[in-house]
Amino acid sequence: MKIAILSAAHLHADSYAAALRDLAGVTLSVLWDEDVTRGQEKAAEYDTGFEPDLDAALNECDAVIICSENIRHRELTERAAAAGKHALCEKPLATTVEDARAMIETCAKAGALLGTAFPVRHSGSAFQMRDAISSGALGSVLMIRGANRGTNPGGWFVDPDLSGGGAVTDHTVHIADLIRFVTGEEITSVYAEADTHFYPDLGVEDCGLLMMGLSGGGFASLDPSWSRPNQAYPAWGDVRMQLTGTGGVATFDYTAQHVTLYANARVRAAQLPWGDDGDQLMVADFVAAVRENRPPLASGEDGLRAVEVVAAAYESLRTGRSVEV
């Protein structure tokens, strides 16, 4: 199977390229990128060809992984669907509910599969949390406390015209999706606070708090902030969830399996993950989904549900009220 990567604007393209290399019978056929310099550089790094023409790139693959700026997800997904290609799209699926719905509809009409890059739900720990719920071991869900903190990613992530928003856009969807995945419940309401506390001149919010209602009657909180010190803290980490049910309590730490690296050449401490690699498991699932013609573990609909939560959070920020999803 030939898979193209469309844009390396998102750093995760690096690990998806590595994951593709590890899969038998799969080739990273080509990298397309709007930015020719970045595209050529990354293509060389990924040991594949660079193709500046999108149609030509789509002709050279069976499916695509989209790692562009958030705002371009819709266009690239629809171009891929028009060419009859399946797509795994970086999260958030889109910057508006309208775009996400359109992407799902277009793919469905074209008979193309659509997946959302939610690597967190692919880890063994997410499945164990889900099993703890579905087996009844935790009883019914009363409260969830989630966090997806990190450092300010900078670049296009802080340009709202390309990202669609700041920390709330960037860091809400993993936990929103995880809540849905492990509980089987839907998020029914969102009340949000957000502000720009850590980088005063930033054009987007860098911190926030969400309070969410769940369809089972419980509630959840989420800290989706870029509150980790940018120079000193490892870039990755802090995707966590604590779940309290009527029958017990469980905690989840997506990046618990890591080695902390202190290297003079980097100075800044780094976390080197080991154990379950969500990116690798997710790319393997997408390839299997294409082979088996079934939806990926995290579908376009799953992506849409998370986008709805983000949209509700911004609506809450505008109105100062809790917003139904």
Next chain:
Amino acid sequence: MKIAILSAAHLHADSYAAALRDLAGVTLSVLWDEDVTRGQEKAAEYDTGFEPDLDAALNECDAVIICSENIRHRELTERAAAAGKHALCEKPLATTVEDARAMIETCAKAGALLGTAFPVRHSGSAFQMRDAISSGALGSVLMIRGANRGTNPGGWFVDPDLSGGGAVTDHTVHIADLIRFVTGEEITSVYAEADTHFYPDLGVEDCGLLMMGLSGGGFASLDPSWSRPNQAYPAWGDVRMQLTGTGGVATFDYTAQHVTLYANARVRAAQLPWGDDGDQLMVADFVAAVRENRPPLASGEDGLRAVEVVAAAYESLRTGRSVEV
């Protein structure tokens, strides 16, 4: 009680000064330092007076804490003893067995107490290890694995004319003393390897391994290296011991109680200790020893025993053989 600090060449002077401030009825009366610039600076930092004349400084105190370069411990201790002042001396007590013995003898003749700065044995965890041995819970000691790793301290620590040696001098004595303290046994033989692997141009060894025989028939190993990356790693940490007895196993981590700080202004990760403060407990014990006219918890003899281990290690390096202590 008035206590003078003699020299701030050793960074630990900072925490000893802080410890003195916390003790009721105790005054840090004066700081003497051979280096006038450093002395004035540190005296201001410690909120005490700087005294460039050693005799004048000794006149202004009941006891001293010596934080000079290793090579000057003997002279300063003997000057203090001649003035009838008790001394707590930074570790290693001396750079040769001869010097350490002379210091003990001089202090004894003058009726002055002599303590060695072994803060590690003052922590609650060291006492618990000792209790686990003395209560019989661990049976008899079969094996001990110790480590005292850290970053290269630089400065006079790497000038053998002032330090007396490198990592083996700097990092052998805490664990050697801890082994004696918790087991009640003596170290009877030392085989050592050491080299300069991490800083090729260094005039002293920066890594090593010691294999030690114990009077009870067991044996112990120790890594006394400066093997931690100098730019990235927290300066402190890694004073550890694992003890295997016929009745069980116990582990000791002197710096386990810490917060890891990632601060942009520092970049380099830092460990902020909490819980038992060995320095504070040690200074308090020294003050109590003076008040009660009894030896400090770690005496001059304890300091000598550790110096003997260091000397045996260097003798082993010279001869390539195991050396009896």
